[in-house]
Amino acid sequence: MLSRVYCASTIGVDARLIEVETNMSTGVPKYFLVGLPDRAVSESSDRIEAALKNSNAEFPKGRITVNLAPADLPKEGSAFDLPIAVTLLNVSGQIKTDKLEETLILGELALDGKLRPVNGVLPMAVQARDKGLINMVVPAENGPEAAVVDGINVYAFEHLTEVMGWLHDMDSYQPLNVDVKKMFRRNGEQEILDFSDVRGQENVKRALEVSAAGGHNVIMVGPPGSGKTMMARRLPTILPPLTLDEALETTKIHSVAGLLPTGEALVTKRPFRSPHHTVSDVALVGGGSIPMPGEISMAHNGVLFLDELPEFKRSALEVMRQPLEDGSVSISRARMSVSYPSRIMLVASMNPSPTGDWYDPADPGGASPAQMQRYLSKISGPMLDRIDLHIEVQKVSYDELSSKAKGEPSNEIRKRVIRAREVQTKRFMGIEDVYCNAQMNTKMSRKICTLDDAGKQMLKKAITSLGLSARAYDRILKVSRTIADLEQSENIRSNHIAEAIQYRSLDREGWLG
Incomplete structure (x- = not known):
């Protein structure tokens, strides 16, 4: 039988x-x-x-x-x-x-x-x-x-x-029914982190708002205690809520990895992953004899935060380059080949020097040029090119720390981000796998991010003086488009270009040799 x-x-x-x-x-x-x-x-x-x-x-x-x-x-x-x-x-x-x-x-x-x-x-x-x-x-x-x-x-x-x-x-027997809308509402009520807790750092919060609005990768450079980690952990609170399709896609990865929280049927909040700097190449991008998703895939549709970026093994950072560009990780083994999505926002932080303070060649107690070179050489130029915004984070003053006035809450920032994303959704309607400005390829960015004469001259001067790569040029165009979207501006103006150029501080002479 x-x-x-x-x-x-x-x-x-x-x-x-x-x-x-x-x-x-x-x-x-x-x-x-x-x-x-x-x-x-x-x-x-x-x-x-x-x-x-x-x-x-x-x-x-x-x-x-x-x-x-x-x-x-x-x-x-x-x-x-x-x-x-x-x-x-x-x-x-x-x-x-x-x-x-x-x-x-x-x-x-x-x-x-x-x-x-x-x-x-x-x-x-x-x-x-x-x-x-x-x-x-x-x-x-x-x-x-x-x-x-x-x-x-x-x-x-x-x-x-x-x-x-x-x-x-x-x-x-009756089949099981669940209320998906209730799941989204319940998880929305559990948010405890908020940008209103951040004192000062208005320029950094503005840059993170631009990053969230366009889905751009970002790196924050500043001394210990300046609030880099605090602000990075609050970045998901200003990102647009997950759609049902995004939630299903994200839940699939967590389900396959066996990391779906007990009692939760659906991942309804954008993931935030923060691996330790000792993480291996395989743990970061995925792999193993039985291919499993890594941290970059676990952060799909969310944020991957790499704290103290130069402390990560260079090999681990280099294997991330292609997934960051393609939005997916392909893992091939003798028994099978699998592909995991990895459409993420990369948020990194680092100290400005091995000593933790801003680099000053004239300071006898600071880092030597050789120490600076070793410290920064762990981050390759091609890896840095894939990061759209470079933000300098200064220490917060006593007056700002002791102030009782709260900062702008995450909900208000998120409203502006959502409006900018709605503009992008209409712009990319019908284009597969492109949902925000950061995901535009070179051809699309040149077509969509058109500049007036003043903007072209400003960008030409910046490219010439800073010696930016072609990829950095595209990054500036995309970021300026996002800044214009935040202002609900149909055209990219010179002030949008100027702000985008300010977010390329690591391209300045003296940073990466």
């Missing part, structure tokens, strides 16, 4: 349906599991046997062959426990149903029959719906995550006996 049910396996942030086929015939009792299972899948038979016995069911006796198709695709993880158990119950006649071939089933089994959560449920639910499946059975903890996807009936259970009861009488 043959029984078949669908499961799924993740490849990158997408999923692929897996057919679990179980055949039982007479002969010497033997259990075969084929179809390129990994060790976790191969060990499933002992878990399943114990779970069945502790759920008042029997492990069938006979010659049993379980095939995971397609056979050439590696199968990983413990999500195959429950679908294999269901097919075993079906071939042995302990359950009878004709609904298995329209149902996706997944879950890990504990020895007592309880269902344990698995990773990657959201992309699996999307794939099941797209392939026309009607029902989906998942562990209770994964239920809300799967139910976010419209168009498929999700049933969430805590124990194998509940799954057996559902298979005997499906009509007596």
Whole structure:
């Protein structure tokens, strides 16, 4: 007798349906599991046997062959426990149903029959719906995550006996429903960081507003204690709220990585990732024998903050160059190749010198030219070219620190950012993978960022005197377009160009040799 049910396996942030086929015939009792299972899948038979016995069911006796198709695709993880158990119950006649071939089933089994959560449920639910499946059975903890996807009936259970009861009488169970709008509202009420807590630093807050409005990468240079980290952590509070599509895309990555917070079905706030400077190349961009997303992908649709940028290994920074440019990370291994999205805002900070103070060659107690060169050589010119705004952060004065007057709240800044983003949304409507000014390619920026004669002369003088690269030239054009969008100006004027040029301070002579 043959029984078949669908499961799924993740490849990158997408999923692929897996057919679990179980055949039982007479002969010497033997259990075969084929179809390129990994060790976790191969060990499933002992878990399943114990779970069945502790759920008042029997492990069938006979010659049993379980095939995971397609056979050439590696199968990983413990999500195959429950679908294999269901097919075993079906071939042995302990359950009878004709609904298995329209149902996706997944879950890990504990020895007592309880269902344990698995990773990657959201992309699996999307794939099941797209392939026309009607029902989906998942562990209770994964239920809300799967139910976010419209168009498929999700049933969430805590124990194998509940799954057996559902298979005997499906009509007596109601599918799980979740309120996505409520999820967005709840997370919006949990915001505790706010720009109103920042005293002074008006020029820095203005630059971060420009950065948020256009999705630009930014680096802050200033001495310790000047508020660089404090302001970076508040940057997500002025970014536009996630759309549902962005939230689903972001949740897929966190789900596949197994980092979706307990009790949360959807990532509704823009991610903020801040890896330590000892992070490895693989941890930063992703990889491993089984390719997993790195920090740059975990920050997709959000902010990746690299504090003390020169302390990061140069090799780790260099492998980020292409993902920053392309908005995705491609990881190739002998067994598979996967791609993870990495459309982020890079925010970096650094001290102006190894001693932490602004560099002064005449200061005998400061850093020597050789020390400065070693310190700054960790950041390559091509890496710096990919950062649109360079901001000098000065120490806050006592009067500003002791002032009782609060700064402008994040909500007010966010309103201006959203208005600027709305202009960009209309501008790039119909253009794939371009949502803000920072994502324009060279051809688009030259076409959209047109300058008047005064602006051209100002930019020419800056390029000549500072010796900027072609990429830096494009960055200035994009930033000036964003500044104009913040002012709701259709044309880029000379004052917009002047402000954008001010944000290229690291291109000045004496910084990178």
